[in-house]
Amino acid sequence: MDHKLEAISPTKTSTEIVHARPRTLNRKARLVLIALTTIILSLAHYNLLSTSVPVPRQEQKSHTESEEFNWDNVEPSRQLEWTPCYSDNKCARLLLPLDYDTPDGPTTAIAVRMIPATDSDNYLGTIFLNPGGPGGSGLSLIERVGTSISRVVGPSFDVLSFDPRGIGRTTPLASCFETPSQRAIWATQEGHQLVDASDESLGIVHARAQVLAERCKERLGGEWGIGRFATTPYVARDMLEMTQLLGQEQLQYWGFSYGSILGQYFAAMYPDKVKRVVVDGVCDAEYYRAASWETDLVYTDDVVESFFTFCHQAGSEKDSRMP
Secondary structure (H helix, E strand, C coil): CHHHHHHCCCCCCHHHHHHHCCCCCCHHHHHHHHHHHHHHHHHHHHCCCCCCCCCCHHHHCCHHHHHHCCHHHCCCECCCCCEEECCCEEEEEEEEECCCCCCCCCEEEEEEEEECCCCHHHCCEEEEEECCCCCCCHHHHHHHHHHHHHHHHCCCEEEEEECCCECCCCECECCCCCCHHHHHHHHHHHCCCCCCCCCCHHHHHHHHHHHHHHHHHHHHCCCCCHHHCCCHHHHHHHHHHHHHHCCCCCEEEEEECHHHHHHHHHHHHCHHHEEEEEEECCCCHHHHHHCCCCCCCCCHHHHHHHHHHHHHHHCHHHCCCCC
16 A cells, blocks of 8 residues: 555645646546535535544534433333433434344444424324435434424424434444544545645545545454445335334335435335335435436536525625635
């Protein structure tokens, strides 16, 4: 790996590179930069930058959690045994098989949080939420917008979300780093290079991706490593188990972004178990599964252009960060 990194190390000064490169990036470079910009804006919108790559739990304790509720005190159970939490919410840690083909084998403890319905006379069941990602924390989603969503759907519904396998308060945690400091150092080393902005930057990004992949394989792989079992079909099965444990025959679900993929998977796997599914910010499940991403950039130029157009129309007085 040292040889790879050495081979792609910059050999020109920044001044020389600036003069050697054309002033306008080619189409391929522009598409890459636009795609990265879109991804970053999307992640910022859903506040998933801290959850797409799972962070060790000691990094994830919010001010509310540290003062009002300790998930470590919730005993995992094979039933949804609710514990009062966050004022009027309910929390549980549900033990489910890591591999449903080996029901007596290792388990995962799914962290679940629910805002109960307040109109019991007109009770309509539970709505499951997923924030997207993949890797978004459902507990964080409930913390941020759960009350608002509860108002939207009405008092006759429970609103429930959970941290999917490997994420947040669910155990085992899927983290490629042993400590928070390791993760922070890795992120710091990334710097602020734009992909394909120079002759060397794309190679550096590729080499770092290879190193990270090997580290994740080492930490998460193996016969019972969480990496094999933190997949969309497993999470869909987890939702089926939770629906049944709630005493409800069919799923009601609202998924955002990647959450629309999860909803599509569930509907395809268990069509007779679907009551209502809302897919919000829809992704193409066929292209997602094939990892081809052929349709992702169709309107990217238009979207990015409109962003800058509207910023300009708003004027500097609308944003103190603008010069």
